[in-house]
Amino acid sequence: MKDSFDPHAPRKAWLGLMAKARPGRVAALLDAAMARPAFTWLRAPEIGSTMVRGRMGGTGAPFNLGEVTVTRCALTLDTGEVGHAYLQGRRKADAEVTALVDALMQTTAADRLRDAVLAPLEAEFTATRSARADKAAATKVDFFTMVRGED
Amino acid sequence: MYVAVKGGERAIENAHAWLAEERRGDTDVAELSVAQIREQLSLAVNRVMAEGSLYDPDLAALAIKQARGDLIEAIFLIRAYRTTLPRFGASEPVDTGAMLCDRRISATFKDLPGGQVLGPTFDYTHRLLDFKLAADGDVAAAPARTAETGAVPHVTAFLNREGLIEEAPHDDTPPPDLTRQPLEMPADRALRLQALARADEGFTLGLAYSTQRGYARNHAFVGELRIGAVPVEMDIPELGFAVEIGEVTLTECETVNQFKGSKTEPPQFTRGYGLVFGQTERKAISMALVDRALRWEELGEDNVGAPAQDAEFVLYHADNIQATGFLEHIKLPHYVDFQSELELVRKLRREAGADQVQEAAE
Structure with a gap:
């Protein structure tokens, strides 16, 4: 697996997890865990778009499918760690808290946040996914064949 | 002949005020929220996102509300909004x-x-109107079955x-x-x-x-x-x-x-x-x-x-x-264009002696 050698894998994982969280959820978990530290904006939250691409036939050459709204920001903690956020949707407050957690995950607060923020997010994400998958599974057709005719 | 015409401003303002009132409809009926449109008219929202070429369910729901349910008008609103957004980049092709x-x-x-x-899915439904939906009612939870991974x-x-x-075949030519x-x-x-x-x-x-x-x-x-x-x-x-x-x-x-x-x-x-x-x-x-x-x-x-x-x-x-855009522009004032067409047709008729032909027929 290529990913197992990827030094960026942990950071990719937590940024992806926070990007897919419900609005306001990361803020609620962070604020329950600790007071927010002071920071300086490197790039204040801004709203733009990303062109989503697909592949012809699912596997072939790429084409442009359409855009998605995206909010991004970057900040630096007083201790120097830099946090980034790129999230689907128009969600400046979520972008801010995502960048904060991204920066804090590079500090000694990382273990605490892994338990208090990332683990619950992961559990909620998995639960939402599997609830949906289970509903889909209930609509799966179980074919059976009627025995017809002689022999 | 060119005649500048002004004076539509008040009419336009009043038309838009009336539009807002008609959009709201009967105030004895509860107002629709954007979240209700997003959650309960989701296939309309999906169409607006697809043809508006911008994935944002909340914006599409807002556009549908503003457009009074006219989906092409809503798509127009989304396309116009889209042009105001800075482009941050392109995604990896989705898998x-x-x-x-x-x-x-x-x-x-x-x-x-x-x-x-x-x-x-709507497939296998009988396409009979369901009058239960006209009354308020809770929906039973959909059955679930443990999914295979x-x-x-x-x-x-x-x-x-x-x-x-x-x-x-896999290919990474930029599109x-x-x-x-x-x-x-x-x-x-x-x-x-x-x-x-x-x-x-x-x-x-x-x-x-x-x-x-x-x-x-x-x-x-x-x-x-x-x-x-x-x-x-x-x-x-x-x-x-x-x-x-x-x-x-x-x-x-x-x-x-x-x-x-x-x-x-x-x-x-x-x-x-x-x-x-x-x-x-x-x-x-x-x-x-x-x-x-x-x-x-x-x-x-x-x-x-x-x-x-x-x-x-x-x-x-x-x-x-x-x-x-092109179709609907022909309803906007074309007084001068039409005036010149009118002049042309009158001239052609004179040249063709259309008046005499008509007299002869009588």
């Missing part, structure tokens, strides 16, 4: 093979890995194993973008797919139907139709690697079409492809059929002169915002 499928069916293989999953492979992969179907460069002919397949993904559903459906009825007949089976969420991953320059920025729900349709073979290709199945934002099944199937019809040239088929084979005709008329 539809990794889709969390709400629905996944194949009309060509009954027993396929992952199975036939119907999902929340494991990949849900694309159906075309099975046919590929036998070499019976054309390949869609052209019609939101950056004007759509020009000849349009390659990437450009055609972009145009079709945002094309008017009705127009695409009509063209697709025409191919089924015999205009560029290329008998299509739905090899696979899948609907579900896929992660969107984007390269972040500041970080130097790609991260997931969210998830979008997509509908993907792969058709399997008869193909007699050509000078260079043996007889095999060919493919049409549809990929659309949201749960938009009719549009995705239509897109796949039109995509396949437009591929006649690269597959060495005959041009039988069918509308669905004519890329210029299809692509230049498929965008409902371009179409409605």
Whole structure:
């Protein structure tokens, strides 16, 4: 697996997890865990778009499918760690808290946040996914064949 | 003669005030919230996102509310908003093979890995009005069954194993973008797919139907139709690697079409492809059929002169915002243009002696 050698894998994982969280959820978990530290904006939250691409036939050459709204920001903690956020949707407050957690995950607060923020997010994400998958599974057709005719 | 006309301002202001009042409707009836539209009219929201070419359910719901449910007007609002957004970049091509499928069916293989999953479909409903919906009522929770984990492979992969179907080989050519460069002919397949993904559903459906009825007949089976969420991953320059920025729900349709073979290709199945934002099944199937019809040239088929084979005709008329813009502009004041036409017709009639002809007839 290529990913197992990827030094960026942990950071990719937590940024992806926070990007897919419900609005306001990361803020609620962070604020329950600790007071927010002071920071300086490197790039204040801004709203733009990303062109989503697909592949012809699912596997072939790429084409442009359409855009998605995206909010991004970057900040630096007083201790120097830099946090980034790129999230689907128009969600400046979520972008801010995502960048904060991204920066804090590079500090000694990382273990605490892994338990208090990332683990619950992961559990909620998995639960939402599997609830949906289970509903889909209930609509799966179980074919059976009627025995017809002689022999 | 040119006469400047002013004086419409008050009429326009009052018309817009009345529009707002009519939009609200009877104030004894509760006002619709944007969240209600997003949650309960979600297929309208999906259509606005697909043809507005911007995935944002809240904005699409707002546009539907503002447009009083006129979906083309809502799409217009989304397209206009879209142009105000700075472009941060492009995503990695989404991996539809990794889709969390709400629905996944194949009309060509009954027993396929992952199975036939119907999902929340209108299929097999009786299309009888349900008067229970007219009354308030809670909905029972949908049944659940523990899902099998494991990949849900694309159906075309099975046919590929036998070499019976054309390949869609991996390729990373950067695609052209019609939101950056004007759509020009000849349009390659990437450009055609972009145009079709945002094309008017009705127009695409009509063209697709025409191919089924015999205009560029290329008998299509739905090899696979899948609907579900896929992660969107984007390269972040500041970080130097790609991260997931969210998830979008997509509908993907792969058709399997008869193909007699050509000078260079043996007889095999060919493919049409549809990929659309949201749960938009009719549009995705239509897109796949039109995509396949437009591929006649690269597959060495005959041009039988069918509308669905004519890329210029299809692509230049498929965008409902371009179409409605040009169509609806003719209702705006053309007093001066018409005045000159009137003068011309009067002059021609004088020259043709139309007056005498009329007198003679009397």
